[in-house]
Amino acid sequence: NAGVTQTPKFQVLKTGQSMTLQCAQDMNHEYMSWYRQDPGMGLRLIHYSVGAGITDQGEVPNGYNVSRSTTEDFPLRLLSAAPSQTSVYFCASRNGLAGAGQFFGPGTRLTVL
Amino acid sequence: KNQVEQSPQSLIILEGKNCTLQCNYTVSPFSNLRWYKQDTGRGPVSLTIMTFSENTKSNGRYTATLDADTKQSSLHITASQLSDSASYICVVSDQNSGYALNFGKGTSLLVTP
Numbered sequence: 001n002a003g004v005t006q007t008p009k010f011q012v013l014k015t016g017q018s019m020t021l022q023c024a025q026d027m028n029h030e031y032m033s034w035y036r037q038d039p040g041m042g043l044r045l046i047h048y049s050v051g052a053g054i055t056d057q058g059e060v061p062n063g064y065n066v067s068r069s070t071t072e073d074f075p076l077r078l079l080s081a082a083p084s085q086t087s088v089y090f091c092a093s094r095n096g097l098a099g100a101g102q103f104f105g106p107g108t109r110l111t112v113l
Numbered sequence: 114k115n116q117v118e119q120s121p122q123s124l125i126i127l128e129g130k131n132c133t134l135q136c137n138y139t140v141s142p143f144s145n146l147r148w149y150k151q152d153t154g155r156g157p158v159s160l161t162i163m164t165f166s167e168n169t170k171s172n173g174r175y176t177a178t179l180d181a182d183t184k185q186s187s188l189h190i191t192a193s194q195l196s197d198s199a200s201y202i203c204v205v206s207d208q209n210s211g212y213a214l215n216f217g218k219g220t221s222l223l224v225t226p
Contacts, residue, residue, distance in 0.1 A: 004156075042218035043157075043202070090156050101147070102204075102214070104156030 001026050004105035006091050012111045013081040021076040021108050023091030029103075031094050032074040033058070034066065036087040037107075043090065049074055081112045115140040117205050119217035126224055130193055134220045136186040136203035148177050148188045149202040151219070157202055160188070193224045 007022045025032065033048035045058030049068040063085060065077040074093075078085060091105040117138045126132050136146070145164045149157035161170045161177040163186065170177045174191045190197055203217040 040218065043216045045214075092156075101159050101162065104158070106156050107154070 003027065004091055004093055004103050006089075006105035006108050008108060009106065010109050012113065013078070014113050015082060017081050019078050019081065021078075021089055021091075021110075023074045023076065023105060024072050025074075025091075025093040025103070026072065027093060027095070027103065028071060029093035029095045030071070031096065031100075032068065033092050034064070034074070034076045035090045035092065036060065036085075037090060038087050046076065046089075078110075083112045086110060086112045115205070115207060115210075115215045117203055117215045117217040119201075119203050119220050121220060122218075123221040124223070126193055126222070128193060128195055128224050128226050132190050132193060132222065134188045134190075134201050134222070136188070136205075136217055138184050138186070138203070138205045138215070138217075140184075140205040140207045140215050142208045143181060143184070144206045144208045146177075146179060146186050146206075147204045148175070148186075149204060151200040151202060153199070160201075190222075195224050195226065198222060198224045 004025045030051050034046040035043040037043050044060050046064050047058055047066040049055045052068050052071050055066050055068055068074050089108045092102045094100040094102040120135045147162045148160045150160050151157040160175050161172050163170050163179040165181050176189045179186045200219040200221050202219040205215045
């Protein structure tokens, strides 16, 4: 199993550009989520999905969109990038409720100029 | 509001020494607590999980303790190695939230030769 994979590993955008961060998992997990990690802030939940076709907002959803058309994939879209979105983004998946172990991807380091 | 506080924020120790990291939480009703290790440039990886009835859980040189009465957990690292240099994140889930997790901001540990 590849686990949770993310692409790209690094990305530089200009303010106003849009892009999609890809996330895929091969463990047939129902629950997938996106976090951003900033220095001194810890991991903050952006959006999550409890299954194909179902998504919901987390703590910091503004400026981001998600969709879940398949169990495996959970892309994160930046509609119009802003310097405040410079961060490291982690995708995670787990099988079920909060008690289950969460598997994180390797992260995408995004810089918005 | 559910909160998870970790201390110290950062720690430097000599190789071979022991250390203890602390996690205090206000999450209620408590479901479980996990410690994650995050190496630089990588996603977090689960070290231990503890439920309400467990006081101690070990994973090699890592030993986690839980005092559900005082809502405190500690992660003890024995005979530290250079590879222990990482950020250690405490994550607590509650019985009512279903999918939500409460993250601490992490303790950054540096083990020096």
